[in-house]
Every structure is written in C-alpha cells, then in structure tokens.
Amino acid sequence: MEPINLAEKLGQFSEHWSPKIVADYNGNDVMVVKVLGEFNWHSHPDTDDFFLVLDGEIDIEMRDRTVTLMAGEMFVVPKGVEHRPVARKEAHLMIIEPCGTPNTGDAATAVTKDRI
Amino acid sequence: MEPINLAEKLGQFSEHWSPKIVADYNGNDVMVVKVLGEFNWHSHPDTDDFFLVLDGEIDIEMRDRTVTLMAGEMFVVPKGVEHRPVARKEAHLMIIEPCGTPNTGDAATAVTKDRI
Numbered sequence: 297m298e299p300i301n302l303a304e305k306l307g308q309f310s311e312h313w314s315p316k317i318v319a320d321y322n323g324n325d326v327m328v329v330k331v332l333g334e335f336n337w338h339s340h341p342d343t344d345d346f347f348l349v350l351d352g353e354i355d356i357e358m359r360d361r362t363v364t365l366m367a368g369e370m371f372v373v374p375k376g377v378e379h380r381p382v383a384r385k386e387a388h389l390m391i392i393e394p395c396g397t398p399n400t401g402d403a404a405t406a407v408t409k410d411r412i
Numbered sequence: 413m414e415p416i417n418l419a420e421k422l423g424q425f426s427e428h429w430s431p432k433i434v435a436d437y438n439g440n441d442v443m444v445v446k447v448l449g450e451f452n453w454h455s456h457p458d459t460d461d462f463f464l465v466l467d468g469e470i471d472i473e474m475r476d477r478t479v480t481l482m483a484g485e486m487f488v489v490p491k492g493v494e495h496r497p498v499a500r501k502e503a504h505l506m507i508i509e510p511c512g513t514p515n516t517g518d519a520a521t522a523v524t525k526d527r528i
Contacts, residue, residue, distance in 0.1 A: 297477060299485045319488050321462045321508065324438075326486070346437045348506075350484075361413060368466075369415045370442070372435050390464075392437065392508075 302328055302350055306388050308412050315391060315399055317411040325409060327391050331383040338378065338401030343394050345373040352387025356380075418444055418466055422504050424528050431507060431515055433527040441525060443507050447499040454494070454517030459510050461489040468503025472496075 305318050305328050313335060315327035331354060347356065348370040356363045356371055357380045363371055373379045393399075398406030421434050421444050429451060431443035447470060463472065464486040472479045472487055473496045479487055489495045509515075514522030 297474075297479065299479050299481050299487055301482075301485045303484055319486065320460070321488050322440075322460045322491075322510070326462075326488070344436070344438045346442075358413075363413065363415050365415050366417075368419055369417045370435065371415055372437050372442070375438075394438070 302390060305412055306330065306350070312386070313399070314407050315409050317409050320395075321392070324392050324394050325397075327393070327409060329389050329391055330386060331381060331389060332386045333383065335381045336400055336405075337380045339376055340393070340397060340401055341376055343397055344375050345379070346392035347371050347373070347381070348390040350388045350390055352383065352385055354387045354389070355382045355384075357382055418506060421528055422446065422466070428502070429515070430523050431525050433525050436511075437508070439511055440508050441511050441513075443509070443525060445505050445507055446502060447497060447505060448502045449499065451497045452516055452521075453496045455492055456509070456513060456517055457492055459513055460491050461495070462508035463487050463489070463497070464506040466504045466506055468499065468501055470503045470505070471498045471500075473498060
C-alpha cells in the first residue's frame with residue numbers, strides 16, 4: 297500500500313528484456329522492463345500485450361506494419377498478432393500481462409519475472 | 413493500430429473527472445482523465461482500480477491511510493477498498509478499469525466514458 301515510483305523501480309536493475317513485477321491489477325502483472333536491441337518474434341494467443349514507453353523509443357514490428365512509440369506513448373498489441381519489439385537505444389517500458397504469461401510467447405524460453 | 417500519445421489525448425478535452433477511453437486491453441478500458449478537487453468516496457466491489465499519474469500530484473485517501481502520488485508514480489487500490497482521489501491542483505492520470513465499471517462505484521451517478 298505504498299506509491300510505486302516507476303523510475304525508482306527501473307533504477308534497481310540493469311539487465312535487458314527481463315520484466316520486473318511492480319504491482320498486481322486484477323490478476324495481471326504490472327511490470328517495468330529495460331529493452332535494447334531486437335526481441336524475438338512472438339505472439340500471445342490468449343492475451344493482448346500492453347506497452348507504455350516511459351523513456352526512450354521503441355519500434356513494435358508487426359508482420360504488416362511497424363509502430364514507433366516515443367516516451368509518453370502506448371500501444372496494445374491485440375491477442376494473436378505476431379510482433380517483435382526493437383529498441384535501437386535503451387528504452388524503459390511499463391508493460392501489463394496476465395499473471396503467468398510467458399514474455400516470449402513460449403513457456404520454454406520465457407524469463408522468470410521477479411518482483412521488485 | 414496507431415501509437416497512442418497520452419499528452420495529445422489529454423489535449424483534446426478540459427473537463428475534470430470525465431475519463432476518456434484511449435485503448436482496450438483484454439476487456440479493460442485504458443483511459444486518461446484530468447482531475448481537480450475532491451472526488452466522492454467510493455469503492456469497486458469487483459475490481460482493483462489502477463492509477464498512474466502522468467502530470468501533477470494526487471492524494472488517494474483511504475479510510476486508514478493516504479497515499480500521495482507524483483508524476484511517474486502508480487498505485488492500485490484493491491477491490492472493495494473505499495477511496496477518494498483528491499487533487500489540490502489539476503493533475504493528469506492514466507487509469508484502467510474493466511469495461512463498464514462505474515467511475516463513482518455506482519451506475520446511477522457514473523459518467524459516460526467517451527472514446528477519444
């Protein structure tokens with residue numbers, strides 16, 4: 297029951313593509329993540345994928361278009377839509393997914409989401 | 413399938429306590445809202461209540477404590493917990509609630525959430 301300062305949370309780690317859970321919302325993990333470079337192409341068959349850029353800029357590549365997001369911009373990738381986030385410089389994001397969603401779309405390759 | 417710029421969305425209206433839907437996420441409304449002054453005491457028996465301050469500062473008063481949120485800070489009021497948001501100066505928020513949730517906790521007094 298404390299305020300959650302997203303920049304302070306982001307200051308607690310340095311690794312890329314390793315989302316950290318900062319809050320719970322109705323069975324969803326609210327997370328912050330640092331990203332740099334290209335993630336893998338993936339989709340989530342059962343859930344939309346929520347992105348808010350807090351710092352920096354990312355491309356969300358989809359098979360038929362690319363959406364560029366700057367700080368203060370958000371986007372929801374609809375469930376089932378293949379996508380690949382790409383950051384040419386380090387960027388900081390808030391993301392939301394239902395608890396237990398594999399970040400890569402595949403439990404075999406997904407990272408563990410620690411709580412900070 | 414366009415990026416959603418939260419500041420640009422907030423520039424489209426001026427009224428307070430009137431959330432505007434900017435995106436859908438798994439049956440939730442992602443909204444921006446301008447707030448000033450005291451809202452009513454209320455709770456949502458069936459849902460948590462997600463707040464992220466984009467600009468300014470708010471207090472979220474609960475019966476046993478008050479949480480002060482600055483820009484870049486978020487908080488989730490657990491379902492069933494009575495709360496009252498208060499903003500001494502105008503503040504801008506992103507909020508998330510399941511589609512159809514009355515903002516006042518009561519369908520009789522809730523505002524209609526327009527999509528922008």
